[in-house]
Amino acid sequence: MKILVTDPVADAGIARLRDAGHEVETAYEVADEELLAAVADANALIVRSGTEVTEAVFEAAEDLVIVGRAGIGVDNIDIDAATDHGVIVANAPEGNVRAAAEHSVAMAFAAARSIPQAHARLKAGEWAKGDYLGTEVNGKTLGVVGLGRVGQEVAKRLGSLGMDIVAFDPYIGEERAEQIGAELVDLEDCLARADFLTVHTPLTPETENMIAEDELATMGGGYLINCARGGVVDEDALAGAVESGTLDGAAVDVFADEPVAPDNPLLAVEDIVVTPHLGASTEAAQEYVATSIADQILAAFADEPVVNALNAPSVDKSAFPRIRPYIDLAETAGKVAAQVFDDRVSEVTVSYEGDIAEEDVDLVTASALKGVFEPLEWQVNAVNAQKIAEERGIDVTERKSRQTEDFQSLITVTVSDGEESVGVCGTLFAGDDPRIVRIDGFRVDAIPHGQMLVARNYDRPGVIGFIGTVLGDNDINIAGMFNARETRGGEALTVYNLDQPVSDEVRATLLADERLIDVKNITLNGE
Ligand SMILES: NC(=O)C1=CN([C@@H]2O[C@H](COP(=O)(O)OP(=O)(O)OC[C@H]3O[C@@H](n4cnc5c(N)ncnc54)[C@H](O)[C@@H]3O)[C@@H](O)[C@H]2O)C=CC1
Numbered sequence: 001m002k003i004l005v006t007d008p009v010a011d012a013g014i015a016r017l018r019d020a021g022h023e024v025e026t027a028y029e030v031a032d033e034e035l036l037a038a039v040a041d042a043n044a045l046i047v048r049s050g051t052e053v054t055e056a057v058f059e060a061a062e063d064l065v066i067v068g069r070a071g072i073g074v075d076n077i078d079i080d081a082a083t084d085h086g087v088i089v090a091n092a093p094e095g096n097v098r099a100a101a102e103h104s105v106a107m108a109f110a111a112a113r114s115i116p117q118a119h120a121r122l123k124a125g126e127w128a129k130g131d132y133l134g135t136e137v138n139g140k141t142l143g144v145v146g147l148g149r150v151g152q153e154v155a156k157r158l159g160s161l162g163m164d165i166v167a168f169d170p171y172i173g174e175e176r177a178e179q180i181g182a183e184l185v186d187l188e189d190c191l192a193r194a195d196f197l198t199v200h201t202p203l204t205p206e207t208e209n210m211i212a213e214d215e216l217a218t219m220g221g222g223y224l225i226n227c228a229r230g231g232v233v234d235e236d237a238l239a240g241a242v243e244s245g246t247l248d249g250a251a252v253d254v255f256a257d258e259p260v261a262p263d264n265p266l267l268a269v270e271d272i273v274v275t276p277h278l279g280a281s282t283e284a285a286q287e288y289v290a291t292s293i294a295d296q297i298l299a300a301f302a303d304e305p306v307v308n309a310l311n312a313p314s315v316d317k318s319a320f321p322r323i324r325p326y327i328d329l330a331e332t333a334g335k336v337a338a339q340v341f342d343d344r345v346s347e348v349t350v351s352y353e354g355d356i357a358e359e360d361v362d363l364v365t366a367s368a369l370k371g372v373f374e375p376l377e378w379q380v381n382a383v384n385a386q387k388i389a390e391e392r393g394i395d396v397t398e399r400k401s402r403q404t405e406d407f408q409s410l411i412t413v414t415v416s417d418g419e420e421s422v423g424v425c426g427t428l429f430a431g432d433d434p435r436i437v438r439i440d441g442f443r444v445d446a447i448p449h450g451q452m453l454v455a456r457n458y459d460r461p462g463v464i465g466f467i468g469t470v471l472g473d474n475d476i477n478i479a480g481m482f483n484a485r486e487t488r489g490g491e492a493l494t495v496y497n498l499d500q501p502v503s504d505e506v507r508a509t510l511l512a513d514e515r516l517i518d519v520k521n522i523t524l525n526g527e
């Protein structure tokens with residue numbers, strides 16, 4: 001497999017991929033056509049914040065399985081487009097949290113004690129001791145906007161240095177805030193009370209420019225620190241507020257456009273400390289995020305759970321071995337159901353009975369949908385199956401029951417057009433041997449494999465012989481068969497394993513016999 005890396009990541013991550021036998025290619029600072037050309041034959045792409053992963057990238061990269069973000073923020077990745085193209089997007093949300101928190105604390109001190117400004121003057125030979133009178137954090141109030149992973153670590157660190165903590169985060173519980181000693185308040189209160197305001201939200205349509213002129217005026221003094229994302233704080237407004245003395249200073253690590261343009265207003269203001277997006281740039285953080293992304297890419301290649309996938313059903317790693325065989329079984333049952341039904345599907349029900357009903361089955365249901373949709377020739381995988389169902393107005397229902405009649409675990413995929421329906425039940429013999437045990441109510445025992453034929457016929461003497469003769473005359477070898485009937489002389493269903501598919505012509509010959517009701521080719525993988 002080929003992995004393209006377009007932002008610098010730690011060697012340890014690259015080595016892990018190469019050691020697993022994959023080809024890793026680096027192409028830094030590529031964009032537009034160059035990026036599209038580089039990614040065209042890639043199976044995985046690794047980025048940090050420097051690469052814009054747009055819809056065009058997913059269109060150009062037909063074999064792409066996963067985009068790994070070696071870090072947290074994914075605002076540079078079009079996740080909807082990834083989902084549409086069935087590509088997993090995963091990040092490494094833990095590895096650089098401490099690095100980002102420490103940098104935020106460092107930036108608070110840098111701004112409050114004018115460290116970079118004093119440093120520059122001293123290096124230039126000037127002893128400007130009298131020009132700097134700093135602010136202590138001890139006894140002051142820290143306002144945290146976004147009390148997530150990084151925000152909490154900053155709160156803990158600055159709390160231990162004697163600061164009172166107020167926080168604005170509509171999506172965090174009181175209890176969690178209390179545990180770290182933060183008082184949850186509304187944004188207005190947070191701004192008004194903060195001597196230091198530190199921003200730690202992701203960049204989303206909701207947070208874009210959430211701190212602008214009015215909000216800075218509400219602060220009315222103190223320091224603003226932004227080590228989250230440029231674009232959350234309005235750059236012109238911040239430059240203006242510090243320049244005019246509305247704020248005492250600011251420290252900014254992230255910018256709306258990176259690399260930052262020389263005429264960015266924040267660069268021109270003496271009391272704004274800036275760093276070039278260094279929050280995650282520590283050895284430990286980079287090693288952690290690079291190896292975490294490498295592991296997730298290897299998992300994706302092996303069809304194993306991708307632990308930090310942002311657009312795919314997740315599953316607990318320890319539970320995965322238990323559900324793994326059911327993922328394939330559900331896909332098979334879905335494929336058989338769709339091919340036997342052969343009509344417009346508007347409803348899909350996936351039912352779980354027995355032991356499997358106790359598991360987290362999101363991935364199994366997605367796999368069943370993949371099976372249902374695949375014969376219809378849509379580009380489907382477990383990442384986009386649910387979304388495709390939604391977009392096409394197909395109702396998906398999941399049912400679970402711990403009770404089961406005959407099997408330890410049973411999965412039934414039922415497809416319907418709102419009136420007619422076909423259900424296909426699958427189970428695992430001896431824990432890993434897949435069997436189809438019911439098709440449209442008929443009890444069968446079919447090994448789902450390769451090319452199959454499902455024939456519906458009236459239970460009359462000679463029918464099976466007739467089918468065998470027609471197949472034989474046409475050089476189609478029967479590898480196995482199973483016949484089931486409702487009642488003597490009633491309807492019957494026969495499942496054949498064949499060595500090759502039945503042509504339309506042969507099908508027509510079979511259907512010309514009045515004893516036959518229907519004949520369906522079923523194509524599965526695994527030949
Ligand atoms: N400068 C750097 O190098 C680094 C920057 N980051 C950035 O720091 C930010 C925070 O990262 P994490 O803490 O890991 O994310 P997180 O997802 O753990 O926390 C974000 C918090 O923001 C809150 N939030 C979302 N919308 C909000 C809104 N409208 N108002 C108030 N709060 C809101 C969420 O509820 C959540 O608690 C991200 O933007 C990330 O990209 C992270 C690491 C390094």
Ligand SMILES: O=C(O)C(=O)COP(=O)(O)O
Binds near residue numbers: 071278279280281
């Ligand atoms: O992880 C994040 O969100 C960061 O902002 C770090 O960005 P970087 O990997 O240094 O480009």
